[in-house]
Amino acid sequence: MLDIKFIAENTQLVKEGFAKKNFDIDVDGLLTLHKRVNQLKTSSQAMAEEKNRLSNSIKSASPEERPNIIAKSRELGEQLKAEQEKLAAEQAKFDDIMWRLPNLPSPQSPVGVDDTENVVVRKVGDIPHFDFEPKDHVELMEINGWTECERIAKVCGSRSYAITNELARLELAMHLYVMDKLAANGFRVITVPSLSKEKPLYGQGYLPFAKDEIYYMPQDDIYLSGTAELILNSLRADELLTENDLPILYAGFSPCFRREAGAAGKDTRGLTRVHQFMKTEQFVICKNDVNESEKWHQKLLQISEEILQDFELPYQVLEVCTGDMGAPKYRQYDLEAWVPSQNCYRETHSCSNITDWQARRTNLRYRDNAEGKVRFVHTLNNTGIATPRALVPFLENHQQADGSIRIPQKLQPYMMGKTFIKGQK
């Protein structure tokens, strides 16, 4: 959500920003509508003022005057009601548009239409060269007897997964490793539910943009969360913090659910794209200062790069272009880890600065120390680790000729000290 006053005062800038984001918004129409809303506010408030004056005079009025004043006040009340109904109708139209406005992109974000125009910032780690014929992660799971994926699909449907023994442990070990790392960086580790009411979806900016992507259970009027970001973003909604409360850092773990409605036929093999997965999410709430949030953005990026380095996975950092960013985002990096079987990098992390766009939707504010002014916070989010997707590059990059999997040194304490894992078919 954006500030309408900012839009009125920076109309050209806003139009350019929307265009860069690939959003077709009638900004002039919005401003005209806003004027109309304000006119109706002014007129109805004038009526309310007069009505209050009449009402308040009744108590001290003489018994003879009273019926007269009451009649007048009642009549005015009906006019006021009619005016307020007009206002409510226009206000609803206005609000509907406001909820659909994207954030403006950073001036530093590359301008582009889609993912082909994302910019590679750097590549880190060496792509492995195998002196044997490398296998893809599905074959590796089968060799080690680590999967029941075919059976589980019969029970749970497509895009489900079931993994066993050493691999199941590895999945959880990755999360524990990341939680410990985030805790060491000052994050509050928190496990959160996957159930969400509707309001947080608007707060995050999932709705009204991507309704088809989310599971909904009408019997209970409740949704399944696609990421802990959803929950963490609303955890402190409507609070008025002090500047000293900031920054607030959460490392949120939750099962995540996505319908993958727009991805029919994509990544149907293996663990890359499943309906239910686990994610440990980095979430930051900081003060309303773009230098401050950009600093945190870099910090979050650094942490996730370290995680991939700790897991000894080659990766690239992408700066996402304006047209490929989601509506909420000011600036976005994606991390992609190398997947040998696909001979390309695939997304494991997505790191975003949302500035105050979500905070306006959740009404999360703080009082600043310098002036005692109330401001909206900035929010940022980044993947810590998402599994099973992260297992794909992990298995494939660390595979050995015999199908066993090498465990990077940093992860070994979480795998009972093992340097390799090997299952039995």
Added chain:
RNA sequence: GGAGAGUUGGCAGAGUGGUAAUGCAGCGGAUUGCUAAUCCGUCACGGCGAAUAACCGUGCACAGGUUCGAGUCCUGUACUCUCCGCCA
């Protein structure tokens, strides 16, 4: 699933249907003079405005209703607490 109690500003906490007390914190100003204190104002959102001025409107969990007038009365919903039932 059932019964009861509750929800008032950043926090604490009053409030018989007639303009939301008071304290603390924060911010602004003034005074005194010394390891700080006192006094005054301000303290959410919005309208009108050049304005961070004045004035006005809206805010007492949320949504309706009754009334000239609702924090207060009525209905519904959400959430919190206590208890009963069921339960990993």
